[in-house]
Amino acid sequence: MTQTQVVADAxxxxxxxxxxxxxxxxERIDRWALRAGDAVNPILVKETRQALKSRQFVAxxxxxxxxxxxxxxxxxxxxxxxxxxxxxxxTMLVGYYLVLAVPMxxxxxxxxxxxLEAEIDDGTLELLSITSLSPRQIVIGKLxxxxxxxxLYFVALFPCVAYAYTLRGIDLPTVLLVMGLLxxxxxxxTIIALFFAPxxxxxxxxxxxxxxxxxxxxxxxxxxxxxxLGLILQGNPMSGEETAxxxxxxxxxxxxxxxxxLAAAAAQLAPESENRTTAIRIAVLxxxxxxxxxxxxxxxxxxxxxxxxxxxxGSHLLVMWVVVGAMLSAEASTITARMRRSLxxxxxxxxxxxxxTPGPATGLVFAVVNIVVLMGTLHWLADRVTNIQGTSxxxxxxxxxxxxxxxxxAYLAFALVGVRALVAGLRARNPVRVSIGxxxxxxxxxxxxxxxxxxxxxxxxxxTYGYSLAQVTNWAWTIGLALNRNLPDExxxxxxxxxxxxxxxxxVFVGRTVLPQKLATPRRVLEERDRxxxxxxxxxxxxxxxxxxxxxxRTQQANTxxxxxxxxx
Amino acid sequence: xxxxxxxxxEIADQPQSVFGFRxxxxxxxxxxxxxxxxxxxxxxCIELRRVHRFFGKTKAVNxxxxxxxxxxxxxxxxxxxxxxxxxxxxxxxxxxPSYGEAFVDGFSVINDPxxxxxxxxxxxxxxxxxxxxxxxxxxxFFARAxxxxxAERIRRLRWVLDFTGTRKIAEKPIRGLSKGMKQRLCLGRTxxxxxxxxxxxxxxxxxxPRARIELRRMIGELAARxxxxxxxxxxxxxxxEMCDTVGIIEQGQLLATGSVDAIxxxxxxxxxxxxxxxxxAAELADAVEGHPGVHGVSIExxxxxxxxxxxxxxxxDLVRQWVIAGYPIVEVVSRSKSLEDVFLQVTEGxxx
Numbered sequence: 001m002t003q004t005q006v007v008a009d010a011x012x013x014x015x016x017x018x019x020x021x022x023x024x025x026x027e028r029i030d031r032w033a034l035r036a037g038d039a040v041n042p043i044l045v046k047e048t049r050q051a052l053k054s055r056q057f058v059a060x061x062x063x064x065x066x067x068x069x070x071x072x073x074x075x076x077x078x079x080x081x082x083x084x085x086x087x088x089x090x091t092m093l094v095g096y097y098l099v100l101a102v103p104m105x106x107x108x109x110x111x112x113x114x115x116l117e118a119e120i121d122d123g124t125l126e127l128l129s130i131t132s133l134s135p136r137q138i139v140i141g142k143l144x145x146x147x148x149x150x151x152l153y154f155v156a157l158f159p160c161v162a163y164a165y166t167l168r169g170i171d172l173p174t175v176l177l178v179m180g181l182l183x184x185x186x187x188x189x190t191i192i193a194l195f196f197a198p199x200x201x202x203x204x205x206x207x208x209x210x211x212x213x214x215x216x217x218x219x220x221x222x223x224x225x226x227x228x229l230g231l232i233l234q235g236n237p238m239s240g241e242e243t244a245x246x247x248x249x250x251x252x253x254x255x256x257x258x259x260x261x262l263a264a265a266a267a268q269l270a271p272e273s274e275n276r277t278t279a280i281r282i283a284v285l286x287x288x289x290x291x292x293x294x295x296x297x298x299x300x301x302x303x304x305x306x307x308x309x310x311x312x313x314g315s316h317l318l319v320m321w322v323v324v325g326a327m328l329s330a331e332a333s334t335i336t337a338r339m340r341r342s343l344x345x346x347x348x349x350x351x352x353x354x355x356x357t358p359g360p361a362t363g364l365v366f367a368v369v370n371i372v373v374l375m376g377t378l379h380w381l382a383d384r385v386t387n388i389q390g391t392s393x394x395x396x397x398x399x400x401x402x403x404x405x406x407x408x409x410a411y412l413a414f415a416l417v418g419v420r421a422l423v424a425g426l427r428a429r430n431p432v433r434v435s436i437g438x439x440x441x442x443x444x445x446x447x448x449x450x451x452x453x454x455x456x457x458x459x460x461x462x463x464t465y466g467y468s469l470a471q472v473t474n475w476a477w478t479i480g481l482a483l484n485r486n487l488p489d490e491x492x493x494x495x496x497x498x499x500x501x502x503x504x505x506x507x508v509f510v511g512r513t514v515l516p517q518k519l520a521t522p523r524r525v526l527e528e529r530d531r532x533x534x535x536x537x538x539x540x541x542x543x544x545x546x547x548x549x550x551x552x553x554r555t556q557q558a559n560t561x562x563x564x565x566x567x568x569x
Numbered sequence: 570x571x572x573x574x575x576x577x578x579e580i581a582d583q584p585q586s587v588f589g590f591r592x593x594x595x596x597x598x599x600x601x602x603x604x605x606x607x608x609x610x611x612x613x614c615i616e617l618r619r620v621h622r623f624f625g626k627t628k629a630v631n632x633x634x635x636x637x638x639x640x641x642x643x644x645x646x647x648x649x650x651x652x653x654x655x656x657x658x659x660x661x662x663x664x665x666p667s668y669g670e671a672f673v674d675g676f677s678v679i680n681d682p683x684x685x686x687x688x689x690x691x692x693x694x695x696x697x698x699x700x701x702x703x704x705x706x707x708x709x710f711f712a713r714a715x716x717x718x719x720a721e722r723i724r725r726l727r728w729v730l731d732f733t734g735t736r737k738i739a740e741k742p743i744r745g746l747s748k749g750m751k752q753r754l755c756l757g758r759t760x761x762x763x764x765x766x767x768x769x770x771x772x773x774x775x776x777x778p779r780a781r782i783e784l785r786r787m788i789g790e791l792a793a794r795x796x797x798x799x800x801x802x803x804x805x806x807x808x809x810e811m812c813d814t815v816g817i818i819e820q821g822q823l824l825a826t827g828s829v830d831a832i833x834x835x836x837x838x839x840x841x842x843x844x845x846x847x848x849x850a851a852e853l854a855d856a857v858e859g860h861p862g863v864h865g866v867s868i869e870x871x872x873x874x875x876x877x878x879x880x881x882x883x884x885x886d887l888v889r890q891w892v893i894a895g896y897p898i899v900e901v902v903s904r905s906k907s908l909e910d911v912f913l914q915v916t917e918g919x920x921x
Binding site: 042043045046053127130132271338524529 | 716
């Protein structure tokens with residue numbers, strides 16, 4: 001979306017109403033601008049028009065410029081006369097960072113949140129839902145609008161950052177690193193804000209989600225500020241290779257995590273009859289695969305990098321699967337005819353892609369398979385870290401965790417089967433959202449630990465007692481013993497057997513649900529889709545921005561005029 | 570008419586299964602049987618087939634079926650909370666039925682919503698406008714959202730601005746518009762992609778008489794252009810004038826459907842007849858009393874009023890009989906019941 005486009009569209013009516021001849025070069029520009037505008041997401045066009053006229057943008061932009069100007073004057077005066085002979089760049093850049101961070105990490109994500117929430121509150125989302133725009137396009141459009149505003153802020157502050165750089169004391173890579181960190185964080189936080197916007201529809205829920213988002217933004221502002229200010233004031237402590245790795249890992253993490261939030265935000269806007277889960281499952285799969293790649297690459301940087309990387313990413317993925325697995329297992333089992341039309345039909349497709357299709361049965365299998373793959377990979381990575389260049393300190397930490405990984409997989413599989421049963425029971429009486437799966441997961445995990453422990457306590461007359469096989473579902477105690485390397489072998493294998501039995505039992509019982517039959521798409525629907533695609537392509541190929549008719553129209557009109565003229569004469 | 574020959578069943582609040590065993594609750598939710606959804610009528614542009622929509626125990630829409638022929642205007646009448654908006658939202662692909670099927674131009678609103686949306690214009694009872702945009706930008710945005718590009722978009726925008734009479738306010742911000750103008754703008758938005766079917770939810774609500782007349786004119790013109798219109802309103806006299814057929818809904822159930830005249834005839838057991846007689850009103854009243862089909866005779870000055878149940882032939886015979894009998898009858902007025910009377914007779918005024 002260009003400024004030319006905005007002007008061209010806004011003035012188009014008056015241009016159309018005037019009969020004065022338009023210079024050919026201007027017409028060409030108009031044509032080009034309109035063609036470019038047609039290719040842009042409509043939400044971006046609308047949001048930009050709105051944002052550039054909104055008080056919020058005008059106020060924020062003016063304040064940003066004033067603050068930057070103020071800091072330039074005040075900061076420079078405060079550092080006089082040392083500014084002439086001492087490096088003063090870091091101090092000035094800290095001020096500019098603070099000026100830029102507030103709109104980037106706070107104002108823009110909140111504006112994006114409010115924008116999507118307003119669409120829901122004002123009823124315009126309903127109107128958008130019945131257009132050709134997909135929920136994903138709506139979310140992407142909002143994100144693009146936020147990105148455009150970020151670009152404007154960056155451009156506005158660019159001279160100030162350049163000024164700080166000329167004052168010496170800070171190198172270009174660090175400046176780029178700080179600005180990149182700000183941009184990446186701003187975009188990621190905006191996507192998280194867009195995910196939060198449709199989460200709740202009631203007033204109480206909206207206030208709660210807004211508070212949760214505010215907390216996230218404030219914590220992120222603080223954490224990123226801590227990191228950025230450290231980089232500016234103390235320099236980058238990492239080597240070039242380590243810096244490249246951290247940048248690469250951060251980009252991979254943010255991009256793939258953001259794609260999950262984007263898919264989830266779009267799913268919340270999609271109607272019930274749509275397939276809302278496949279995109280999320282693919283995004284989760286890509287996220288896990290990419291992070292496994294990052295962990296594997298970290299091995300080449302030595303155990304001091306590989307160990308914390310594996311631990312942090314492994315923990316993150318584990319928490320992710322607890323959340324995602326619970327929600328996938330809590331999906332509605334209804335699979336509409338519309339969804340069934342897009343099911344895989346080939347043997348290989350049914351074998352591998354069935355797990356991406358909607359439903360709690362496929363969701364559970366998808367989650368468990370991924371958890372097992374994750375645990376296996378983490379086990380292998382831990383093995384590599386300790387065996388290749390291991391130190392005794394790392395080995396002491398790693399080996400107990402390696403022992404606990406299979407237990408974690410088994411417990412999660414068992415708990416997910418419990419979640420599925422619990423939510424299906426609830427859904428039989430009331431329609432429930434998938435987020436209820438999180439509550440169900442908490443209940444199941446709590447019951448798995450508390451029930452055997454309470455029974456044991458009761459049987460032992462409320463005195464301290466030792467671990468026995470009766471406590472095998474008590475995951476907290478069992479994993480605690482495994483980490484201390486005190487878990488009996490039979491308990492270890494019993495836990496694995498429990499997880500396997502629950503999962504296989506689930507597979508046996510839900511065979512038909514897991515493999516729904518594909519429905520053929522009616523011929524008329526296919527024909528209509530082809531026709532629509534053809535119409536759009538045709539229009540796109542021959543745009544006529546001024547409504548003057550296409551070239552062939554004009555040729556035809558010219559011929560008619562010629563005939564009229566000859567008849568008159 | 571081609572057929573949408575896929576089996577479809579959409580159950581929003583249907584009973585779920587636990588490990589493959591179906592659970593049935595005490596609620597009136599329905600089992601997901603396979604229903605063959607086939608749309609066979611070429612002239613039928615809108616069809617609701619046994620549509621149900623439950624919100625918990627509330628039956629917002631309870632087994633509604635009707636069709637609207639291509640190019641017709643269908644009036645949807647019912648008290649507040651009757652289920653009009655819910656069924657309109659189902660047709661507009663904004664909600665799913667708990668059970669049943671709905672078609673627009675032969676396409677299922679459940680299975681092919683994108684094809685339905687392409688040929689459907691929906692105007693909700695709220696305006697749904699944006700801040701900080703002018704009328705032109707608003708319409709242009711929706712034109713883009715419907716995938717209109719280049720010259721086609723400009724042509725449609727110009728047509729819509731002319732048709733709705735909003736060209737002069739094209740560059741005015743929406744927030745400063747009157748209610749009538751906003752309503753025109755929203756109608757413009759509904760028409761921007763040239764839909765074959767229009768669903769208008771209370772379009773005349775809150776408008777002054779002039780704006781209502783204008784709106785009625787526009788709807789009439791759209792119907793003349795071959796658009797199929799489903800319109801709901803509380804202003805029954807207007808609906809009676811503009812609609813070819815009406816449906817009366819209450820408590821989620823369709824109580825009557827058909828042309829206004831047909832419903833009036835069907836529901837009307839008595840027609841009010843008034844004879845104005847010179848000098849002999851009391852005598853005529855005595856004479857008509859006891860005549861087959863005549864009830865509730867009353868006198869008011871020179872006029873004798875009565876309830877008459879009979880067809881047009883019987884009414885003509887009655888008049889002829891008393892004229893031949895020599896009564897100086899100077900005027901005969903036959904009053905059929907208005908749509909409002911029929912509506913009041915059909916509905917009970919119960920709100921869910």
